Amino acid sequence: MAPMTALDTLVPGAPGLTGHRLGTPQQAGALTMVPVTGPAAPGFTPPRTGLKLSRVAGYGRVELANTAESGVAIVPLHIGYIQDRAQNHALCRSAFLAPGQSLMFEDACCVQESQGGYLAGADQWFFILPVELRARALELRGVHGYGKLWDDIAALNARYGLPRRGHLEQILSRKRPVLTQFRSRLELAPGQVGALFFVAGTFAGLEIAPDPGYFAEMWPALVCFAYGAAAWHAEAPPADPAPLETAPLETDGDGGGLDGLRGALERDRAARLARIAGRLADVPAGPAELHEEDRFLDLRLSTVTAPHLAGQIVTGGGRTLYASLFAR
Amino acid sequence: MDTPTLLAHLQNHDTPLTLPRGGTLHWDDADLHRAAHTLDPEGYALAGLAPGVRPWQRARVLLQILAASQAGLDERARAVPARVARVLTLGLPPAHVITVLLALRRLRANHKHTTRTALRFVLEHPDADALIAARRPALLDCFEHALGKAAARGCARRIGEGDTGSEYLRRRLLRFLTAPAAAPARVRALYGAPHPDRHPGRHPDRHDGPQGAPRAVPHEAPLPVDAPRERPRTITATNRGDIAATLVHLYRGGPSEDLYAALGRYVAAAAAAFPRFEGTVALVLDASASMRGYGDREWAVLSQAAALRMVLAQVCARLEVVEAGGDESDPRGATDLATGVLDALGTAPDLVAVVSDGYENQFPGDLARVAAALPRAGVTTPVVFCHALFTGSDDLALRTPAPSLPHRGFWHQDDFAELLPWMFGHCAAGAPWLRTALRARLDDLDRRADGLTARLAA
Numbered sequence: 172m173a174p175m176t177a178l179d180t181l182v183p184g185a186p187g188l189t190g191h192r193l194g195t196p197q198q199a200g201a202l203t204m205v206p207v208t209g210p211a212a213p214g215f216t217p218p219r220t221g222l223k224l225s226r227v228a229g230y231g232r233v234e235l236a237n238t239a240e241s242g243v244a245i246v247p248l249h250i251g252y253i254q255d256r257a258q259n260h261a262l263c264r265s266a267f268l269a270p271g272q273s274l275m276f277e278d279a280c281c282v283q284e285s286q287g288g289y290l291a292g293a294d295q296w297f298f299i300l301p302v303e304l305r306a307r308a309l310e311l312r313g314v315h316g317y318g319k320l321w322d323d324i325a326a327l328n329a330r331y332g333l334p335r336r337g338h339l340e341q342i343l344s345r346k347r348p349v350l351t352q353f354r355s356r357l358e359l360a361p362g363q364v365g366a367l368f369f370v371a372g373t374f375a376g377l378e379i380a381p382d383p384g385y386f387a388e389m390w391p392a393l394v395c396f397a398y399g400a401a402a403w404h405a406e407a408p409p410a411d412p413a414p415l416e417t418a419p420l421e422t423d424g425d426g427g428g429l430d431g432l433r434g435a436l437e438r439d440r441a442a443r444l445a446r447i448a449g450r451l452a453d454v455p456a457g458p459a460e461l462h463e464e465d466r467f468l469d470l471r472l473s474t475v476t477a478p479h480l481a482g483q484i485v486t487g488g489g490r491t492l493y494a495s496l497f498a499r
Numbered sequence: 500m501d502t503p504t505l506l507a508h509l510q511n512h513d514t515p516l517t518l519p520r521g522g523t524l525h526w527d528d529a530d531l532h533r534a535a536h537t538l539d540p541e542g543y544a545l546a547g548l549a550p551g552v553r554p555w556q557r558a559r560v561l562l563q564i565l566a567a568s569q570a571g572l573d574e575r576a577r578a579v580p581a582r583v584a585r586v587l588t589l590g591l592p593p594a595h596v597i598t599v600l601l602a603l604r605r606l607r608a609n610h611k612h613t614t615r616t617a618l619r620f621v622l623e624h625p626d627a628d629a630l631i632a633a634r635r636p637a638l639l640d641c642f643e644h645a646l647g648k649a650a651a652r653g654c655a656r657r658i659g660e661g662d663t664g665s666e667y668l669r670r671r672l673l674r675f676l677t678a679p680a681a682a683p684a685r686v687r688a689l690y691g692a693p694h695p696d697r698h699p700g701r702h703p704d705r706h707d708g709p710q711g712a713p714r715a716v717p718h719e720a721p722l723p724v725d726a727p728r729e730r731p732r733t734i735t736a737t738n739r740g741d742i743a744a745t746l747v748h749l750y751r752g753g754p755s756e757d758l759y760a761a762l763g764r765y766v767a768a769a770a771a772a773f774p775r776f777e778g779t780v781a782l783v784l785d786a787s788a789s790m791r792g793y794g795d796r797e798w799a800v801l802s803q804a805a806a807l808r809m810v811l812a813q814v815c816a817r818l819e820v821v822e823a824g825g826d827e828s829d830p831r832g833a834t835d836l837a838t839g840v841l842d843a844l845g846t847a848p849d850l851v852a853v854v855s856d857g858y859e860n861q862f863p864g865d866l867a868r869v870a871a872a873l874p875r876a877g878v879t880t881p882v883v884f885c886h887a888l889f890t891g892s893d894d895l896a897l898r899t900p901a902p903s904l905p906h907r908g909f910w911h912q913d914d915f916a917e918l919l920p921w922m923f924g925h926c927a928a929g930a931p932w933l934r935t936a937l938r939a940r941l942d943d944l945d946r947r948a949d950g951l952t953a954r955l956a957a
Binding site (some may be wrong): 195197198199200213251349352354355356357358360361391411412413414415420428429431432433435436439440443460 | 511518624779787788789792793824831832833834837838841845856858860862863864865867869871872875876877878894897942
């Protein structure tokens, strides 16, 4: 569709994404996803198959391990885990884990207010916090206190018309059948390493992974939970689509007939792509602060803070290798 | 009335025929049946045998055939409905047939073919003895309506006096039967107990067994019209028919030589169940990432879609395949069904069939918009939507991209038996195919009915 310029606009001063391209947008209800393809940066442990939940040592204390034999793991920003009969947890920040390394996150947050019990070490699926909670969760990185996100979760539940409780599973688990359909309603493009997300036409987030394998393992958590929950809430009942504007049959060869229909479809799609391009251009821009949080050899993990967005990025070798940025 | 409308009605409208005591027959769709029968008596009768037609709809077809006069029809036009009626009396639960015969009595409908069918049911049904024991008053009414009360009682009196083959019996009763030797005993059984008219307090349709307990009415049809289907308790990627199961193993990287050999056999066997379609089908095959699926369901949906493609390739004189997304062996990317339909129409087919899980995400809504614009563009080629499902109970709320298109789901190889007639029924080239397929089905059922009758005669 176009050379990738959105990150340059969003985060002035961050290394660009040379060689990245935007693909053809996909839409499912209120969620629009613009795929990003680009050069792969090999050598990173993918988050689902390489990164494991080791244990929970106490409420708000979650240990992850990089079980891969090689490859540094970039812990996905705002990763979380759900198990039955245990207090579900999510992390407030990203981090690097060397191969074989374990790391205790002392600043994790509980996301299930009145449930007791510790998560057990497991090889299991993960979620990413819904986009509405991410800015607050990022602000709370480094803050100890397992109940620190409960008020925000309760407020989000109330906005969704659910009981005002600090229980994120009211959204993630009880609405899981409809949320997980986003995994099929939107489809991963070949070679995709990232995506721009819009909810109800408004910029919601930009996600970039080091390589297609890493992004493929992030895909369900991003489309179903990080952005899918907001899209589900914003989804309007399906409307009957208007027929394409075509010339009548009598003018076959001049806009009518099958060729005319094909032409009308192409014109209509071009107009819709232009509207999406307009949304991209409308993404708020402005100065952003980068604050380094972690480093591993030449890799740097930084927090991005701006009036219009927040998130974390990983840079190395003059490139942006990982980004999870969301609208505020 | 077009064939898809008739088939859809027969396969979905499942309210029973009812005969309230002292009231009128409740036949809510009588006009539709009469209209379809008037238009094409043979085609209508054959439609009653189409796979998946509901039992109560088959009962209506039987009722319509038996209620209608055959005056003015040539021998050929009479033969098929008569054979269908015979098959249905054996292929329906006996209670349904009894309702039909009582309805005929209520409608005061009687023709020679009605008489023949009723008498053969009452006296030659494989479960005739048990039925007479359990439903004697009702069957007696059917018998007396078929022959006329005076003739019926005249036959019964003569049989009671030992007559087994007099001219009177032959002309009025035995000439309608295929196994006359069994008739006298059953007529005696019919008249062997007091008629309910003489016991007004008792239910007219129940005959007590020993110790006053009601005798059970045999409820299984002796000649099932539709083959029993595999109903796995838990549906997996590999219990959806042999073709799909083999494809799943191939997609997973199983030993290809054995699997390909088996696949060829399975596809050939499945295709052999259908006559050749002498037309062109353009198949828009969704080969996007979602068709592959994930987890326990990985490959399940795509393998069944591919199985359908393979069977159609053998059945159709010409099959054009337009893949959307990736391809069968490497499903990937997004779903653009609208462009696929336009490409398919460009091959000048008799029918366009879209096979998809219904997740249209690249320009969603375009399939519906293109479908709505086709008439104005002068495109009359029918377009149907074959919904590739994981189970028959999938939630389709977010997976119906073009509600205005005729659509039908399938998840098991057994579904092809209903899916193909439904697909081909939408195009003109499908009419002869459907008639050939249903005639073959009638021939097969007739042969099996002969087997039942032969056992009775023996």
